[in-house]
Amino acid sequence: MHPDTSLLQPSRPSERSRNYLGLALLASIALTACAGKEAAKPEAQLVYTNANILTVDQSNAQAEAVAIRDGKILAVGGAKDIAGFIGANTKVVDLQGKTMIPGIYDAHSHFAVAKLTGTFVADLNSPPIGTVRNIGDIVTLLKAQQAKVGAKEWVSGSGYDDTLLAEKRHPTRADLDQISATQPIFLTHVSGHLAVANSAALALAGITASTPNPEGGVIRKNAKGEPDGVLEETALYLVAKIRPALTDAQQREGIRLAGQWYASHGVTTANHGAATTPTLLKMLDETALAGKLPIRVVTWSGFDTMDAVDKVKLSSGKIKVGGVKEFSDGSIQGYTGYLGEHYHTPFHGDTHYRGFPRFTREDLAARVLKVHESGRQIMIHANGDAAIDDVLYAYRKAQEASPRKDARQVLIHSQMMREDQLDEVKRLAAIPSFFVLHTYYWGDRHRDIFIGPDRASRISPARSAKERGLVYTIHTDTPIVPMEPMRLIWSAVNRATTSGVVLGAEQRIPVADALRATTINAACQNFEEKERGSIEVGKYADMVVLSDNLAKVDPMAIKDIKVLETIVEGQSVYRAAR
Incomplete structure (x- = not known):
């Protein structure tokens, strides 16, 4: 059976003047059976008004205001409709015509490691992301990383792209041995599917000229039949598995920084689309319980970890185990x-x-x-x-x-x-x-x-x-x-x-379709379209305020739109400096 796509398929946007109230709202203002009088509308705790709200509902309707209570959306519609939910204790936020969209739902990333590069690992990206233009730049950055970690620790880097280097090739063990042939050095390619190790790292992994290629991987070798340091696909795990893991403190700091980064870009639900382990899952949950994770995270287990991950008890309400990831x-x-x-x-x-x-x-x-x-x-x-x-x-x-x-x-x-x-x-x-x-x-x-x-x-x-x-x-x-x-x-x-x-x-x-693909459709991908992904009555109040209306700006200017505020369950978790 196909997923329920009735709420997911894009259609022509309705006029801005179109207001609507959900079934839950209609029920709340229904005539009482005994007296035939309209029941009092529940008081909202928070109301955003005077906004341009792109609801991403079934008809891509637009609205002017939204009322929130207990972290969920109480009503959506015109400013006059929502005024009835404003009481003595309601906080009212005038958005002064700013655009509001549902919270961004990350369909696939690697949240828990998103901020490790540049924080605990040397950033070897080339423009337009980083500054590396040649192998000499890589060596310079790795020497700086070496000075930071000391002479006894592994030196790590990530993000190099051979096709953007002046030499148009991967670094090799010989290049890395210029830094040190005795201190292990390990770099990962921008794709995450290749890596380079120096002589020390290869030796620790037991990789020699006679080492066979692992299933699904390649140990590249030079003309003499010796490993040149470049490892493809599963071959990189031969070294990666022996590299010391980051400390718990470093991993938790990476999670905290990733949460702030994602929230600052309007993400209200993140994804850790890798083989999540029970240890990492507990760490995510504990970080959330400590109040250091402002957004939700859906994690994917691996084929070999799926049973173990399902046994972990989660308490924060912010972490969820989703599907199983394979390659x-x-x-x-x-x-x-x-x-x-x-x-x-x-x-x-x-x-x-x-x-x-x-x-x-x-x-x-x-x-x-x-x-x-x-x-x-x-x-x-x-x-x-x-x-x-x-x-x-x-x-x-x-x-x-x-x-x-x-x-x-x-x-x-x-x-x-x-x-x-x-x-x-x-x-x-x-x-x-x-x-x-x-x-x-x-x-x-x-x-x-x-x-x-x-x-x-x-x-x-x-x-x-x-x-x-x-x-x-x-x-x-x-x-x-x-x-x-x-x-x-x-x-x-x-x-x-x-x-x-x-x-x-x-x-x-079209813009409307791209927005759906990052909100309601992404929620659907994780079986959460009834709870998140659009601004509709009964759903969690996950929303983002933007600097411009992405539906009306020049399409080439969409990338320049700024996130002004990110809201998770009615709570502001990020505000841009004013």
Whole structure:
């Protein structure tokens, strides 16, 4: 059965003058049976009025005011309608015509690690995110990190992008050995799917010329057959698993900083879309109980952690365990995405190279079936179209073997989803979540290097999903790129690259649809559309006040809209400096 999409599909916005009251409100002002008189309206604790409210309800209605009581929305409508809910103890906030939208619901990111880079790990990003332009810059930043951590600790960095470096290559163990060949050094690629280790780190992991590639990964080697330090996909875990974890204090500080960062950008529900462990889950809950986490977090477990995570008792009311995350392939910009046809620029001269899957198709299907039969939701990372084929096969086989209504199987990134695959997504009632910011951050290189102009023009095919009536979401994948929901919406609407070129104009979507993809549709993805994702009676009062009306500004200016206030359950958790 398809998810209940009656509240999710976009339609033409109604006139601003259209006011409405929900069924709950109508009930509250119904005539009493005995006296035939109108019952008194309940007093709101908080009212926002004189606003331009984009409710993102079924008809994309607009309103002027909203009343809140006990953290939930009591009424929405015209200012005169809401005036009846204002009592002696009601706090009234005049928004002076400012625009209010539902709280941003993060469809996919890695919340718990979002602020580690730049805080506890060297930030190796290139422009437009960071400052690194060559391998010399990486060495300089790592030496500074070395000085910070001391001579006995691991030196770590994250975010380097080989295609943006002057040398047009990955750093190697030889480059890192310039810093130290005896102190372990470990860097992760901007995609998160590759890493580089120096000689000391490789030695600690026991990686030598004779070490075989792990399943779903590659240990790159030089002409002499020696590891050159670059590790692809599962191979990076050989080193990552022995690197000392951050201390509890550091992890908790990372969570606190991430909560502040997300809230400052209008996010009211975040996602930790990685293999959450019981330890991390408890840490998130304890941080929330301590009053240091202003927003909610939905976590995804891994295939190997799903049973353990479900046993953790949560007390804060802000942390929820969602679905189970798995991987089908890697990253196209890392040449590990699994394509149906070869890469545009041959990888190391191999004109037939298409990347590779994490699992065989049948192994993936077996893993999916186990999760599916447990009653859990599953979401699988799939960038290349060959990887997407494998995921759709696994989802179809699971439903055939064990039919389940409203399973809401999710495809994370869905970057190269073809038209026929979108048709299959519709048949399965699955949900594609598009990392549409690829068009901005990597669009030029996808076109010129990785997949060529034809395939690049239709990455993240949100318009095709819209035309099929699919429920779809869009996401930032933070910390891969910054948590900037306004830039995310801007990217889906404009599809402009960093060079200013439009990449695939036919896949652009209207502003209203992009807003739905970051609010109500994202809530639907996590089975929360009845509680969050729109400004409607009975839902939690999760809302954001913006500096401009994103429905009316020049579409190219959407990315510049500022968040003025973020509200979670009627409580202001962020206010911009005035």
